[in-house]
Amino acid sequence: MQAKVFRLSMAHPGDLSALAALLDDGTIRAAEIVAVIGKTEGNGGVNDFTRGYFTDSLMSLLARHLNRPPEEIARTVPCILSGGTEGVLSPHYVVLCRSAESLAPSESVAALAIGAACSGDTPFETVGTADHTRAVAQSVRAAMADAGIDDPADLHFVQVKAPCLTSDRIAALQAAGLTSPAPNAGVSMARARAAGAMGVALATGEIDESELDDREFLKNFDRFSSRASISSGVEVLCNEVVVLGMSPAWNGPLRISHRVMADAIDIAAVRGVFSDLGFSGALQVGAQERDRLRAMFVKCEPDQSGQIHGARHTMLNDTDIDPQRHIRGAVGGLVAGVAGDTRIFVSGGAEHQGPFGGGLIAVIAEAAEACKEGQAQ
Amino acid sequence: MQAKVFRLSMAHPGDLSALAALLDDGTIRAAEIVAVIGKTEGNGGVNDFTRGYFTDSLMSLLARHLNRPPEEIARTVPCILSGGTEGVLSPHYVVLCRSAESLAPSESVAALAIGAACSGDTPFETVGTADHTRAVAQSVRAAMADAGIDDPADLHFVQVKAPCLTSDRIAALQAAGLTSPAPNAGVSMARARAAGAMGVALATGEIDESELDDREFLKNFDRFSSRASISSGVEVLCNEVVVLGMSPAWNGPLRISHRVMADAIDIAAVRGVFSDLGFSGALQVGAQERDRLRAMFVKCEPDQSGQIHGARHTMLNDTDIDPQRHIRGAVGGLVAGVAGDTRIFVSGGAEHQGPFGGGLIAVIAEAAEACKEGQAQ
Amino acid sequence: MQAKVFRLSMAHPGDLSALAALLDDGTIRAAEIVAVIGKTEGNGGVNDFTRGYFTDSLMSLLARHLNRPPEEIARTVPCILSGGTEGVLSPHYVVLCRSAESLAPSESVAALAIGAACSGDTPFETVGTADHTRAVAQSVRAAMADAGIDDPADLHFVQVKAPCLTSDRIAALQAAGLTSPAPNAGVSMARARAAGAMGVALATGEIDESELDDREFLKNFDRFSSRASISSGVEVLCNEVVVLGMSPAWNGPLRISHRVMADAIDIAAVRGVFSDLGFSGALQVGAQERDRLRAMFVKCEPDQSGQIHGARHTMLNDTDIDPQRHIRGAVGGLVAGVAGDTRIFVSGGAEHQGPFGGGLIAVIAEAAEACKEGQAQ
Amino acid sequence: MQAKVFRLSMAHPGDLSALAALLDDGTIRAAEIVAVIGKTEGNGGVNDFTRGYFTDSLMSLLARHLNRPPEEIARTVPCILSGGTEGVLSPHYVVLCRSAESLAPSESVAALAIGAACSGDTPFETVGTADHTRAVAQSVRAAMADAGIDDPADLHFVQVKAPCLTSDRIAALQAAGLTSPAPNAGVSMARARAAGAMGVALATGEIDESELDDREFLKNFDRFSSRASISSGVEVLCNEVVVLGMSPAWNGPLRISHRVMADAIDIAAVRGVFSDLGFSGALQVGAQERDRLRAMFVKCEPDQSGQIHGARHTMLNDTDIDPQRHIRGAVGGLVAGVAGDTRIFVSGGAEHQGPFGGGLIAVIAEAAEACKEGQAQ
Incomplete structure (x- = not known):
């Protein structure tokens, strides 16, 4: 198997024209698309x-190419988006x-491997709890199997999109006599991300099942996964998981690497991942050299201590702009x-994705030698 | 003469306690303060x-130490602030x-020099026009004389705080039968910055008096000053100018350097100014090494082309967050x-401060050798 | 002919489920839909x-019911939305x-009449100019003919959705050697609304062709239409026009009335329109009585004088929240x-829709007698 | 005693010029100022x-007139501000x-009475807890005594400004080994308001000491005070309390009345309070008639059910604009x-100030007869 990765621009959030063109000219076959990760x-x-x-726009486009209903495609092709540019x-x-x-097996020892999985719908009363974590872990294991990655050490990036509660959903829970696991939508988004991160950590062995305690979510930041990237949003009901790693079962020119960012200004980690991938x-x-870049994924967090390198930041107390923005x-x-x-x-x-106040960066790039070979042709 | 530069934190915009402590313990003498530049x-x-x-808080504090009315101090000690952290x-x-x-004259060939000047009140009908530019240029020349800097080549950073119009002031102009030079407050802020930048360029010779045409303001970005930093705000009526440069008439361990940033992600320019100052x-x-840092000043601008390195950015079309934020x-x-x-x-x-879409960075630091000497003592 | 008006809620901007249900159960026939006006x-x-x-979601839904491509429906069924709740x-x-x-002709002397029209694509270089105004006026006349309204006095509400420029479109104009009629997207939205309002005024005779001068747009607010409601947005290329009025050619229980709001707190105008429609x-x-309400349309504007009833407001100088919000x-x-x-x-x-600092309100309701008759059955 | 109430405009948050003028011309004597309530x-x-x-600006002004240090005045003259216009x-x-x-005792049976009190500094670990409530109740009783109001039924408006936690204060608590009563600043502001409202309810007898349970704060909205208005903010350390009511011990032309608002659009309650005060x-x-108006105080709240009169609102889920705005x-x-x-x-x-989703309104006005008498003179 061989991974192919296309990074495409959009003119607005409903603009899939770049993908449509590649589907039309045969560069991409719709059935080969495993997942889409984007920034709107x-x-x-x-x-x-x-x-x-x-x-919705993506699923409509794929529906036309696959002759299947968009709702059905949405359940098998994760589309994981993070808002905010x-x-x-x-x-x-x-x-x-x-x-x-x-390609011929001799050409590459290991290459980028991709796998995906979707869980069943998450019961709203479990969103952001240990049960949510276990469901995510199960989906991560399924995605690893899908990618042919056996050893968690070969994982470099695990993207999860988890559902969160809204005020409507909280009201529905309360109307049904159930306890809402979060008092409001904002808190629920954060708890869902915590549960998801711990789910990745559980699957990779970064934490043990015996250590899982949802009372620690958003409190004990010593527990984290160094490869988890979790989004949560109102628009999904299941946990969508995409795993990216290196595997000898795959070939082709693509490689992936990742680094942990110790804090929000950790330029050494950022530069480091490019070095890992053989950039000058x-x-x-x-x-x-930029032509080799296929994708850059970064997770980050406003330091909850209120300081970076000893100086106060103002992100946590701003009523006008959300800290995540x-x-x-x-x-x-x-x-x-x-x-x-x-x-x-x-x-x-x-939260729980990389160390407290820090985060992580993963980059997919064409191997340097592959590039040179390409130029030589 | 010797320049001293103190970079102090504040807990909130009315918190001058760090300066108060240095005034109380004699580290700073109030009469020696030439200007304050801050980020609130x-x-x-x-x-x-x-x-x-x-x-207001700064002037009250200085008034207590100088036994002069705060309003009077405000006219002689520029306090230039940029909002937004x-x-x-x-x-x-x-x-x-x-x-x-x-120090003994042999110790240093040239060192950081500081000068300041305030113009008279700017007539509101001239805000953001060529007349405003000429007034700023006159103040820059006065501040250079104050600093003992003769050659514009020795200037590294010129900070100007210029007044702008508000809806009240525009209404007052119209009530007085005068044409407002800007349709609203936002536009006026931008035009005042343009007029100020051209004022610096006029004083440094980067543009010639014959080239000054306020119809080009905010339109012809080929005209710019590489050393101008202009803020505009409702709270000043005159143009406050502070110049920073190198002069053999000054001594002591402080140095300043600056670089032009070609675009908003010009990391080479940023790193370059630290190299200029002898950082490893x-x-x-x-x-x-951070202990050597005394001040960092940066001007920047959302690229008006809507793109950076060929990819679309969304800063210019955002109704929720101001492009400058x-x-x-x-x-x-x-x-x-x-x-x-x-x-x-x-x-x-x-605008007009550094090239289109770019900006500039100036850094004040203790000389590397001075630091080592300090450690040797 | 008889007008039918349905006011439907949505759970999110892609939620057309309420309309889908009415189409499925036959309450609404897709071919009868003249226009949709909404608030997202x-x-x-x-x-x-x-x-x-x-x-996009609406057109997809209608496409399924009409068996026509969504792009084609979008050109014949205006969907005019105003963002911001x-x-x-x-x-x-x-x-x-x-x-x-x-119904039998005796039952009603006059009833709500609806008409619509779409112009051809607006050349970007004319957006917000007098040419734009003429194009809108032509479409308003076409929509009046479509509604069977001859006398402008019978018009109560004219909704126009006009295109505006974006930074991309401005760049494209400049690249093509054309002058952009607006310096940025925000200004362009305002000018497009001004051009549209004057277009309605031209069609209704509130202004005369000889009085049309686009240099007065956004400046001379004595010129306005008391029945125009103009939105502008990036998502349309043509001018979409919907007219609502009273006509003896129509029957059924629906009525419409409108009032001019003198300022943003003109409660008497608001109450007045309900009185016009026979509310207690x-x-x-x-x-x-609320069951009689079918639609409420309001246009308003932050008073550009900066004052309401002599007291300062802060809407025009707020960098965090847009004045329109x-x-x-x-x-x-x-x-x-x-x-x-x-x-x-x-x-x-x-702007130019109702008097300076004020606006207008139009309400559609079932006639009081119709309601009582309904209750008697 | 006689109450005097002045409602003054400001050009910006540091503008006390209107009060300065009244102090200068003797209309107001600084020593007579009991409290200031404002909207910035x-x-x-x-x-x-x-x-x-x-x-800070107010206290500096009063310091000049009272010849006392501003910090000391701040402890005895409550200045209670709500941000957001x-x-x-x-x-x-x-x-x-x-x-x-x-005035002669016969002229008035009862008139507006004013009282104030400040508690000691609130320990940060009690902010928003039942202990906080008890401290507020004690201050309300002290303010009633100060006003000469014995019967809680004569109270119409109780304004409290209570401290809240910031990220710094939370960090300090945690560093001191104490449990923070709120996870972040936003939650702390809300809990402090709840604690304050229950403090008023405790003092007025709307709730009984045995019913006080801080686990119900922000949860059981059946418990509320119909006369409490609570602000919380980072800038106070003690609880500042101002009570307004009617008392036969006071005379003069001023009256106060209040109404409970059942929901955010309860126009009948708003109109009702004006009727109470004899407006036409x-x-x-x-x-x-507006000349009779001296002050209007309103408390309100985005309905936590997410609905108003059965229709969804979007205030609770907005990341761009705070629900309170x-x-x-x-x-x-x-x-x-x-x-x-x-x-x-x-x-x-x-929260807990008026019924769930509603609020309250209190208005101070000159008595209608007083006005007429004034006109007759």
């Missing part, structure tokens, strides 16, 4: 409808494909400076 | 009252002092990553 | 994608239908207090 | 510094004075429509 230009909060708009960030989406085309030592990836903009600026490219998936809400 | 945690727009709050940025202020203490080549300035957050994240320090003066609205 | 929960600005999301306002849409069902004198329309919330609260109902189409940007 | 044009959230700015609301402040001037039956208070704007529009005047103190966060 909404506010990234509960009332960010750019995610639903893009998803603050600062220099550019709206875009990454199409992850699995092709049967295979220039401060900013140059125009020519603040941090996405800042980290996006930093990563864009290193990458020379603004089409970066930067997602806030990194 | 407002929205940076017309209705950002954190600037007025800080200024988006992302990782930290509220702080830089106190620029001029001390009569002098580490990707991020380390904890120990977006760009400050992004550039702040980038500079903090390099500096390892978040107390950075990042000011948006860089 | 976006920010109402340039980057409000809830309008596009709703429109600030304060108590509730997201909803009004489906305007024209039914061939006819209670301060708030009671639960039972402010005014929609305030006027929505006032009208909801009188109507006892929050599903009100309140649209800002009322 | 900030965002009303944790990072709203307009409250601190106004307070959304929509049509106008920034203003109400100066409540107690004059020794007395016009839909909007006319220009001449939404509701203030809407209710401000409604009350301004009835009053014909936009200088209204509309404060959100009405």
Whole structure:
């Protein structure tokens, strides 16, 4: 198997024209699409409808190419979006494909591997609880199997989109005599992300089942997964999981690496992941090397201590701009400076995803040698 | 003469306790304060009252130490603030002092020089026009004379705070039968910044008097000053100017350098200014070297083309977050990553201040050798 | 002919389930839908994608029922949306239908009449100019003919959705060597609304062709239409026009009336339109009488003088919340207090739509006698 | 004793010029000022510094007139501000004075009475708990004694400003090994308001000490005070209490009345309070009668059910605009429509202040007969 990854721009959240063109000209076959991960230009909060708009548009497009109802495709092709293109960030989406085309086995020892899975609908009364975590872990294991990745050490990035509660859903729970696991939508989004991150950690062995305690969610940040990226949103009911890693069962020119960011300004981690992938030592990836970039995924979080390197920040007490909007903009600026490219998936809400106040970065790129070979042809 | 520069944190926009302590213990003498440049945690727009709050608090404090009325001090000690600490940025202020203490002339060839000037009140009907530009240029020349800087080539940073119109002031102009030079407050802020930048360019010779045409303001961005930093705000009536440069007439350990940023993600320019000042080549300035940092000033601007490195950004079309808030957050994240320090003066609205879509960065630091000597003692 | 009007709630901007149910059970026949006017929960600005999301979803639904491509339906069934449900306002849409069902001619002297028209695509270089105005006037006349309304005095509400420029479109104009009629997207939205309002005034005779001068747009507010409601947005290319009035050629129980609001707190105008329609004198329309309400349309505007009844307001100088969001919330609260109902189409940007600082309100309701007859059955 | 009430406009949050003029011309004597209640044009959230700015400016002004240090005055003259002048609301402040001037006892049976009290500093670990409630109740009783009001039935409005936690204060508590009573600043503000409202209810007998249980705060909204108005903010450490009521021990022309608002669009309650005070039956208070208005105080709250009169609102799920900003704007529009005047103190966060989803309104006005007498003179 061979992974193919396309990073495409959009003019607005309902604009799938770039993908439509690639489907039309045969560059992408609809049946090969495993998942789509994207960054839309909404506010990234509960009332960010750019995610639903893009998803509906994507599923309509795929429905035309696959001759299946859009609702059905939505259950098998995860479309995981993070709203918010603050600062220099550019709206875009990454199409992850699995092709049967295979190169000669000698050409590559290991290459990018992609897997996906969707859980059943999450009961609203479990959103953000330990039961939610167990359901996510089960889906991560299913996605690893789908990708042919046996060893958690080969995982570099696990993207989960988990449902959250809204005021309507909370009211429905209460009307049904059930206890809502969160007092409001904002808190629910955060708890769902925590439950999802712990689900990845459970699947990778970063935490043990005996250590799972949802009273620690959003409190004990010593527990985290270094490879989890969790979004939560009103528009999904199940847990959608996409795993990305390296596997000898796959071939082709694509590689992935990741680094943990110790804090929001950890430029060394950002530069480090480019070094891992064989990029030259220039401060900013140059125009020519940028062609190797296929996708950049970043998780980050406003430091809950209220400080960075000993100086106060104001993200947590701002009534005008959501803290997640603040941090996405800042980290996006930093990563864009290193990458020379603004089409970066930067997602806030990194609770338990990387260390307290920090986060993680994963990058997919064509192998340096593959590039040179290509140039030689 | 010797320049002394103190970078101080504040807990809120009315908190001058750090300066009060240094005045109380004699580290700073109130009469030596030439100017204060700071970053407060407002929205940076017309209705950002954190600037007025800080200024009133500062002038009350200085009034107690100088035994002069605060209104009078406000006319001789420029207090230039930029609102908005988006992302990782930290509220702080830089106190620029001029001390009569002098080292032996042999110790230093040239050192940081500071000068300041305030114009008379700007007639509201001239705000943002060529007349405004000429008034600013006159004040820049006065501030250079104050600093003992003869050659514009020795200037590294010129900070101007210029008045702008509000809806009240526009109504007053119209009531008086005068034409308002701007249709609303937002436009007036931008035009005042343009007029100020051209004023610096006129004083430095970057443009010639014959080239001055206010119909080009906010339109012809090929005309710019590479050393101008202009804020505009409702709380000043005159043009406050502070110049920073290098002069052999000054001594002491402080140095200043600046670089032009070609675009908002120009990490090479940011790193370059640290190299100019003799910082080691580490990707991020380390904890120990950070002690040399005295002030960082950055101007930036959302690229009006709507693109950065060929990819669309969304800053210009956002009804929820002002474009200037977006760009400050992004550039702040980038500079903090390099500096390892978040107390950075990042000011948006860089029209005609650096190239189109770009900006500039100036840094004050203790000379490397001075630091080593200090450690040797 | 008989008009039918349905006011339906939505759970999110892509939720057309209420209309789908009425189409499924035969209450509404898709071919009878003349236009849809709605209020979605976006920010109402340039980057409000809830309008596009709703429109795409509506056209997909109608396409399934009409067996025609959605793009084609979009050109013949105007879908005019105003984003922003600030304060108590509730997201909803009004489906305007024209039914061939006819009552005996004696039953009604005049009843609600509905007409619609779409112009050709508006050249971007004419957006917000006098040419734009002429094109809108032509479409209003076409919509009046479509409604069978001859006398402009019988018009009570003319809704226009006009295109505006974006930064991309401005860049395209400039690249093509054309002058952009607006410097940025925000200004373009306002100018497009002005051009549209003058277009209605031209068609109704409120202004004369000889008085049309686009240099007066957004400046001379003595020129206005008392029946125009103009939205502008990035998602349309043509001018979509819907006219609502009274005509003896129509029958059925529905009536429409309108009033001019002198300012944003003109409660007498709001109450007046309910009196016109025969509602009882209670301060708030009671639960039972509310069943007669079919649609409420309001246009309003933050007073550009900066004052209301002599006291300063802060809407025009707020960098955090757009002035239009402010005014929609305030006027929505006032009208909801009188109507006892929050599903009100309140649209800002009322330049030249009603008097300076004021606006207008139009209400569709079942005639009082019709209601009583209904109860008697 | 006689109450005097002055409602004054401000040009910005540091503008006390209107009060300064009245102090200078002897209309107000500084020593007679009991309290100041105002509405400043900030965002009303944790990072709203307009409250601190106004307070500092007020205390500086009073210090000059009273020859006492501003910090000391701040402890005896409550200055209670609510940030946020959304929509049509106008920034203003109400100066409540107690004059020794007395009319002949026969002239008035009862008149407006004013009292105030400040508690000691609230320990941060008790903010928003039952202990906080008891401290507030004690201060309410002290303020009633100060006003000479014995019977809680004569109370019409009790304004409390209570401290809340910030991220810094929460960190300090945790560093000290104490449990923070709230996870973040936003939640703390809400809990402090709940604790304060229950403190008023305890003092008035609306709840009994045995019914006080802080686990019910923000949950059981059946418990509320119909006369409590609670603000919370970072800028106070003690609980500041001002009580307003009617008392035969006072005389003069001023009267106060209040009504409970059943929901956010309860126009009947708003109109009712004007009827209570003898205003004529016009839909909007006319220009001449408006001269009688001295102060309007309103508390309101976005309905936590997510609905108003059965229709969904979007206030609770908005990431861009705080729910309290939404509701203030809407209710401000409604009350301004009835009053014909936009200088209204509309404060959100009405948890336990009036019924669930509703609130309350209190108005101070000159008695109708007093006005007529005045005109007769």
